[in-house]
Amino acid sequence: MVVFKDRTDAGKRLAEELEEYAGRDDVILLALPRGGVPVAFEVAKELDLELDVFIVRKLGVPGYEELAMGAISSGGVKVMNMSVVDSLQISGEDIDSVVEAERKELERREELYRKGKAKLDVTGRTAILIDDGLATGATMKAAVQALRAQKPENIVVAVPTASKEACEEFAADVDKTVCLTTPEPFYGVGAWYEDFAQTSDREVCDLLKKAEDMNR
Known part of the structure; x- marks a missing residue:
């Protein structure tokens, strides 16, 4: 391999x-x-x-951040893996909290990596x-x-x-x-x-x- x-x-x-x-x-x-x-x-x-x-930012499961429950990207797109959300019974409040944190990081990277372009x-x-x-x-x-x-x-x-x-x-x-x-x-x-x-x-x-x- x-x-x-x-x-x-x-x-x-x-x-x-x-x-x-x-x-x-x-x-x-x-x-x-x-x-x-x-x-x-x-x-x-x-x-x-x-x-x-x-x-693009991965939305990690709270406490198990390497496991993706979804992702967000430039342009306001949000994709959720509902099988993960449902199987782990992740609350809407927890999802909103993760989305907000990752949106801030996404905006920071946009400014840092594409500044002036x-x-x-x-x-x-x-x-x-x-x-x-x-x-x-x-x-x-x-x-x-x-x-x-x-x-x-x-x-x-x-x-x-x-x-x-x-x-x-x-x-x-x-x-x-x-x-x-x-x-x-x-x-x-x-x-x-x-x-x-x-x-x-x-x-x-x-x-x-x-x-x-x-x-x-």
Whole structure:
């Protein structure tokens, strides 16, 4: 089974599978921060493509934050996993509390990562959403729904690793999916990276600046 050294290695391998989009002005890479940014940066560098971010926040179950009960994204989109909400009997009050906290973080990241940049415009373009992996897919699902409202020509979801279920689900929702590995049992995204250290805000900002400089 493929194991990636780190997100940089994963991005280089992902670029090989996205070669058909190289150098195209009608294509934009949209990274899901923070972990998706170093992956997408390598794709942008290898294929000479524009890179931006699409801000999405997972809604973690109170007390079990790694378990997603939904997600929110730019544009006011909220996606809930009602099977998780119902099975754990999560109250509306608890959901509202988590949503409010994550909305504040989403707004903070919008200001920090996209400060000074023109409003994202994907109309008529092929938008490739990139993350470091998909487990439940809740975060990516919110991104896809929010992005579709902005009328891109095509939406592509591309990740180094994903659960088989998540990858198959997106195949029906978007124009194309690229999942380099769908190991079973999946365990989690981090299980397929030798180094899965958290990506910092500084690293995200540095990589976005480098990508912007490359496109000048």
